[in-house]
Amino acid sequence: MAADSRRVAARYFAALCDKLARDGVDTAQLLRRSGISAEALGRQGATLTATQLQAFVSTSRELVGRTDLGFQTGLLIKLNSHDLLGYAMLSCRNVEQMLQLVSRHFHTMIDMFTVRYRRLGAVGEVVYSPVTSMPAEVLHFCLEAIAVAHHGQVAMLLGPALTGYDLLLTMPRPVHGALYDGLAPARVFFDAPGPAGVTVRMEGAMLDHHLPLDSPAVVQQIEEMLHTVRQRPLPDRDWGAFIRMLLRESRGHRLTLDEIATRIDVSTRTIDRHLLKENLQFRTLAQEVFLERARRLLAEPGATVEEVAHALGFAEAAGFTRAFRKATGVSPAAYRRAPPQRSAGRADMRAEASEAGRRTSR
Structure with a gap:
């Protein structure tokens, strides 16, 4: 994997560890074998290195014996999982502004990916792309987590206004692919053509839907704070x-x-x-x-x-x-x-x- 200058917020994996512990998994062993301190995992602002992420994904799959951990991680990620950025997302005037905000600051969640949003007439397109090399197992874990989290957060914001939209993943359909039926009305496609990543296409009516906690002042204040955190990532030296x-x-x-x-x-x-x-x-x-x-x-x-x-x-x-x-x-x-x-x-x-x-x- 890439050099350990790459980071991902530890809080997403703390939530997965909590769920696995409730399911009877020895999470102390999981963290120890992944080179992760349990104390550090729960610390405010803690991050995992690329090496720790790779070890966590492979070890958790080995211990649990399941292929759907990326999917389950996505289900656990909520708007309030994103610290300051999550509050700014909740305070946007509509979904389009929220996606534009995320495209500028996604690297504060995980700087192994970048996000591009653009409006193409009546359709908006969001593209999540890796900017570092990683094993296929880790890449596919991340793609599933990102796709499922995107759906869950948009569904929470829109409620009954959520209608059919396209969610495209470049990875092969996983053995647990039937779980994606539960993301309806999203239309999920695997083996999507193009560079590795997740592409989302949504109709303008959903993008323009007014959000109830609209607060321009909160969005501006948090964005000013986020600009000082880290710069948008570029691909690896390798x-x-x-x-x-x-x-x-x-x-x-x-x-x-x-x-x-x-x-x-x-x-x-x-x-x-x-x-x-x-x-x-x-x-x-x-x-x-x-x-x-x-x-x-x-x-x-x-x-x-x-x-x-x-x-x-x-x-x-x-x-x-x-x-x-x-x-x-x-x-x-x-x-x-x-x-x-x-x-x-x-x-x-x-x-x-x-x-x-x-x-x-x-």
């Missing part, structure tokens, strides 16, 4: 790992440099410059990850070339076949017939595919 993560997590879509730059609000030249410092190029990384994912997907039992092509963002299998053959010297079909222990070398792959072809013809 840009190569970050870009690789985004490429690996992109599903049904061929991620471009322009899309990444737009999502994290930097220029493509900035990304290129940082990659160059690590002797890397975006095109090379994209090709490496393409081959890595293609080989893994082709190795899955029962997977067809057409399914793999779609998962990798190709409109047609023919386009995927041309790209794969150009990179490896063999077709995807021939590669699927190769022995299980595949070499990454182009010449070895050709030999394996040729041998597989001879066996098939016998």
Whole structure:
């Protein structure tokens, strides 16, 4: 994971620990194995490092034996969970102002993500994006927590005015996916195309709905205080790992440099410059990850070339076949017939595919 300059507010995990303790989980062991002090977890303003977050997610899943802890964390996050920012959110005049506020100060909750809000005519779009590399298990935990918390907080503010809206997650549908039926009227979509993250699209009537605790003075006062806390985060120093993560997590879509730059609000030249410092190029990384994912997907039992092509963002299998053959010297079909222990070398792959072809013809 990223350097431990990255932080997340500990109070969100204190709430989860309380729930797990009520369910009979040994939370003292969980915290000890995660390198987290129980005393520090409950301290006002306490934060967890990226390393502690990773340890907490993996250890809690191991001890509890459940996959839905990110979902459950999201259910526990309320507007008053966010300290000062939560009071400002409650004091906004409408949901749109609240989302604009969150987009400016989300890093005070967790600076491993950034938020962008924009109004597109009658629809508002909120995009939560990671700005640091992290293991898939941790990323998916965070995406679920963010998506479910967003829904719960908007539902609380709007009450009966909440109508259908779209909630899109780039992660695969989890085994506990049926739990998302309880978020109705939200329409939840998994494997959403684009860079890793959560995208929310809401109609203008909900965005413009007047909130009962509207207080411009409170919002202004708290915003002035929050501006002194921390600056909006930029991606890691380890840009190569970050870009690789985004490429690996992109599903049904061929991620471009322009899309990444737009999502994290930097220029493509900035990304290129940082990659160059690590002797890397975006095109090379994209090709490496393409081959890595293609080989893994082709190795899955029962997977067809057409399914793999779609998962990798190709409109047609023919386009995927041309790209794969150009990179490896063999077709995807021939590669699927190769022995299980595949070499990454182009010449070895050709030999394996040729041998597989001879066996098939016998």
